[in-house]
Amino acid sequence: MTLFSLVKWDPRCKIILMACLSTLAMLRGEVWFLFGLLVFTCLLVMLGGAELSGALGQVKGLLGLIFSLFIIQCFFTRSGEPWLVIGGFTLITSGGIELACILSLRLFILAFSALLLLTGEVRDYLLALVQMKIPYEIAFMTMASVHFIPILREEALNVFYAIQLRGCELQKASWRKKLHTYLEICLPILVGALKRTRAMALAMEARAFRAYPKRTYLRRLVLKKNDKAILVAVPVITLVLLVY
Amino acid sequence: MALEAKNLYFKYPKGKKAVLSDFSASFLPGELAALTGANGCGKTTLTKILLGILQPQQGLVLLDGRNIAELTLAEVGRSVGYVMQNPAQQLFCTSVEKEMDYGLLNLGLSEEEREKRINYYLEYFQLSRHRKSFPFHLSLGEQQRLLLAAVLAMKPRYLILDEPTAYLDVYRRRLLGEHLQKIRTELVCGIIVVSHDRDFVGEYCQREVVMPGAGMVENHVDSPQRRAL
Amino acid sequence: MMGINAAVEVRNLDFTYEEGPQILHRVSFSLPQGSLTAVIGLSGCGKSTLCHCLCGLIPQALGGELSGEILLQGHDISGRPLAQLAQTIGLVMQNPDLQLVTTTVEDELAFAPENLCLSPAEIARRIERVLAWLNFEHLRLASPHDLSGGQKRLLAIGAVLTLEPQILVLDEPMSHLDQQGQKLVKDALLALLKEGCTIIMVEHDWQIATFADNWLVMIDGRVSYFGPPADILQDKDFLLQHNLL
Ligand SMILES: Nc1ncnc2c1ncn2[C@@H]1O[C@H](COP(=O)(O)OP(=O)(O)OP(=O)(O)O)[C@@H](O)[C@H]1O
Ligand SMILES: Nc1ncnc2c1ncn2[C@@H]1O[C@H](COP(=O)(O)OP(=O)(O)OP(=O)(O)O)[C@@H](O)[C@H]1O
Ligand SMILES: [Mg+2]
Ligand SMILES: [Mg+2]
Numbered sequence: 101m102t103l104f105s106l107v108k109w110d111p112r113c114k115i116i117l118m119a120c121l122s123t124l125a126m127l128r129g130e131v132w133f134l135f136g137l138l139v140f141t142c143l144l145v146m147l148g149g150a151e152l153s154g155a156l157g158q159v160k161g162l163l164g165l166i167f168s169l170f171i172i173q174c175f176f177t178r179s180g181e182p183w184l185v186i187g188g189f190t191l192i193t194s195g196g197i198e199l200a201c202i203l204s205l206r207l208f209i210l211a212f213s214a215l216l217l218l219t220g221e222v223r224d225y226l227l228a229l230v231q232m233k234i235p236y237e238i239a240f241m242t243m244a245s246v247h248f249i250p251i252l253r254e255e256a257l258n259v260f261y262a263i264q265l266r267g268c269e270l271q272k273a274s275w276r277k278k279l280h281t282y283l284e285i286c287l288p289i290l291v292g293a294l295k296r297t298r299a300m301a302l303a304m305e306a307r308a309f310r311a312y313p314k315r316t317y318l319r320r321l322v323l324k325k326n327d328k329a330i331l332v333a334v335p336v337i338t339l340v341l342l343v344y
Numbered sequence: 345m346a347l348e349a350k351n352l353y354f355k356y357p358k359g360k361k362a363v364l365s366d367f368s369a370s371f372l373p374g375e376l377a378a379l380t381g382a383n384g385c386g387k388t389t390l391t392k393i394l395l396g397i398l399q400p401q402q403g404l405v406l407l408d409g410r411n412i413a414e415l416t417l418a419e420v421g422r423s424v425g426y427v428m429q430n431p432a433q434q435l436f437c438t439s440v441e442k443e444m445d446y447g448l449l450n451l452g453l454s455e456e457e458r459e460k461r462i463n464y465y466l467e468y469f470q471l472s473r474h475r476k477s478f479p480f481h482l483s484l485g486e487q488q489r490l491l492l493a494a495v496l497a498m499k500p501r502y503l504i505l506d507e508p509t510a511y512l513d514v515y516r517r518r519l520l521g522e523h524l525q526k527i528r529t530e531l532v533c534g535i536i537v538v539s540h541d542r543d544f545v546g547e548y549c550q551r552e553v554v555m556p557g558a559g560m561v562e563n564h565v566d567s568p569q570r571r572a573l
Numbered sequence: 574m575m576g577i578n579a580a581v582e583v584r585n586l587d588f589t590y591e592e593g594p595q596i597l598h599r600v601s602f603s604l605p606q607g608s609l610t611a612v613i614g615l616s617g618c619g620k621s622t623l624c625h626c627l628c629g630l631i632p633q634a635l636g637g638e639l640s641g642e643i644l645l646q647g648h649d650i651s652g653r654p655l656a657q658l659a660q661t662i663g664l665v666m667q668n669p670d671l672q673l674v675t676t677t678v679e680d681e682l683a684f685a686p687e688n689l690c691l692s693p694a695e696i697a698r699r700i701e702r703v704l705a706w707l708n709f710e711h712l713r714l715a716s717p718h719d720l721s722g723g724q725k726r727l728l729a730i731g732a733v734l735t736l737e738p739q740i741l742v743l744d745e746p747m748s749h750l751d752q753q754g755q756k757l758v759k760d761a762l763l764a765l766l767k768e769g770c771t772i773i774m775v776e777h778d779w780q781i782a783t784f785a786d787n788w789l790v791m792i793d794g795r796v797s798y799f800g801p802p803a804d805i806l807q808d809k810d811f812l813l814q815h816n817l818l
Binding site: 258259261263264265266267268269270271272285287289291295 | 417419433437451495498
């Protein structure tokens with residue numbers, strides 16, 4: 101079900117919205133509030149027509165991490181009333197549970213609000229950052245690193261295919277053999293990645309990157325009426341919620 | 345005995361149209377087949393499916409009667425040699441010599457045999473003077489020859505070469521062509537060569553498989569922006 | 574040949590990488606404005622190295638020891654920043670994978686003119702021209718890294734063409750291209766020549782290179798012939814002896 105389209109929003113709106121959601125998540129410390137915020141974020145993402153199938157996969161990866169942090173918090177925070185006592189030793193306290201909840205909720209909110217950004221294209225965020233008066237080099241490098249992760253991943257994958265196709269068994273090997281191979285191949289992959297980054301910097305310079313202190317742009321993002329409304333309303337609401 | 349593709353259907357997750365649909369072909373040992381077609385028609389995609397690097401959504405690949413999906417990449421690699429379109433992406437050792445040795449070690453060959461093959465192939469592709477060089481420091485043509493040498497030295501039963509002549513000069517193209525002819529008859533190796541080089545195909549290949557899909561396939565999804573507007 | 578209208582002039586170039594033997598030996602030549610020169614030579618003879626020298630990548634970025642002079646449009650290039658040189662001389666690298674830096678084909682083509690601070694209208698004009706040349710309209714919003722080998726090659730060429738440099742260096746522009754792609758590139762180059770662009774193109778296949786005005790034949794880092802292809806093609810023995818045919 102799609103009520104409105106996040107895809108149509110101006111990227112600046114999404115950046116501001118995400119920043120506000122994360123600020124709220126970090127600065128407010130009540131479980132009920134954070135829970136409400138999480139529900140709100142989820143609704144936003146779902147009703148906004150974000151492609152959830154791929155997105156959920158990325159959150160799933162985080163689940164394990166959040167769960168283990170939850171457990172650790174439970175055990176290591178000692179405050180409030182004891183909830184679980186085994187053999188005279190207090191294992192879990194109410195304070196521990198509360199802190200663990202807060203931490204997990206915060207992480208979930210961060211993860212889901214990041215999903216907001218996935219409804220746009222890298223190139224539009226780059227433009228948005230530039231139009232928000234962030235220097236192009238910084239904006240470009242931020243975006244390039246985001247863009248580069250999948251490329252480097254693919255390149256590393258290519259090397260893994262190459263290794264296996266030259267007869268090195270990885271799928272059926274013992275973990276020791278695997279570890280050994282990974283370590284062996286780590287260095288060349290790193291060297292490759294470094295070379296690649298350097299080559300990219302060169303390729304950019306050879307096409308006149310930073311020839312002038314300024315730069316022009318083919319496209320320009322224009323704020324529509326509802327974008328402007330969002331840009332004003334979201335920070336105001338955030339402020340109110342923070343002060344209240 | 346053959347390397348067979350049966351009714352393959354393949355679409356990239358990000359793609360709009362299928363690159364391959366209901367594609368079948370078989371490649372026999374002792375045959376040098378050319379795989380040709382326009383840019384972007386799916387040749388590289390097909391070679392990756394034949395090796396099991398990409399999995400088709402429908403259809404299957406049989407390597408001498410065994411389904412390739414049930415074999416590990418290493419098992420495939422021992423019978424099928426592969427040279428990628430971009431040689432730079434397939435090198436991972438710190439010296440030319442080690443690059444050559446890597447596959448041979450995995451085959452469990454004796455020191456003597458390895459040495460013999462390394463010498464022969466480095467000599468044949470005129471890389472002997474680069475024996476101790478760092479592979480990333482070679483020229484692109486030299487990298488391509490190194491990769492060919494490393495894969496050929498493993499003497500696989502099938503070979504899949506993705507544009508092996510792209511960075512080679514006329515003279516080295518001839519060397520490669522003649523060597524392929526030789527291993528085809530002597531070792532009964534089945535060879536698939538992807539190529540745009542009409543001369544090479546005409547001179548050395550017995551059969552040409554032309555990929556369907558004329559011209560550049562419109563295979564890319566529009567960005568979300570375009571869709572929404 | 575040395576005259577005021579030489580677009581590229583190279584005098585006594587010697588070059589050695591940080592490790593390894595000397596690669597270029599006393600390379601000298603001079604290219605007239607508006608001409609197309611094909612660099613022909615065996616793999617590993619130093620063609621790419623020469624291209625990198627012309628664009629200033631050597632020694633500024635890739636290191637090594639260089640001596641000799643390179644003049645572009647009459648100006649010595651030593652010490653001039655790469656980004657500034659790029660406005661005179663454009664380079665299409667041999668490996669297209671290393672040259673693509675953005676996330677869509679359109680941005681890739683816009684990258685160079687945007688750096689030159691051109692107006693959006695002018696940038697759009699250049700992009701449309703190149704898209705039409707390369708027959709690439711349908712790939713406008715594709716990601717450069719999801720293209721096939723030949724498509725990447727065409728894009729890498731296009732991305733430099735939008736720079737509209739006075740001197741254009743192409744390192745094996747025809748590799749990975751099918752017949753149609755080769756024709757597209759050839760026609761684009763011929764159109765640029767008419768506009769007065771000076772072009773240097775590395776090519777292995779002498780048959781493709783016959784449309785060049787001059788051949789620069791390199792053997793082991795030395796220039797052994799510079800002149801029209803027709804002359805050297807008559808001396809088949811020389812070419813055969815050096816494995817160039
Ligand atoms: N990762 C990818 N995601 C989406 N589409 C892709 C991807 N890789 C390739 N394609 C598209 O699939 C089609 C087939 O690509 P492929 O690389 O197999 O072509 P090819 O026949 O090898 O062409 P070339 O002769 O240019 O190398 C092309 O249109 C290409 O744009
Ligand atoms: N970074 C480097 N360090 C050391 N040696 C290098 C380096 N790059 C290239 N070489 C060597 O310099 C020589 C010339 O390389 P270059 O790339 O110029 O060759 P090329 O004529 O372009 O060959 P190809 O046709 O194969 O691309 C090669 O023998 C190569 O091994
Ligand atoms: Mg291909
Ligand atoms: Mg080269």
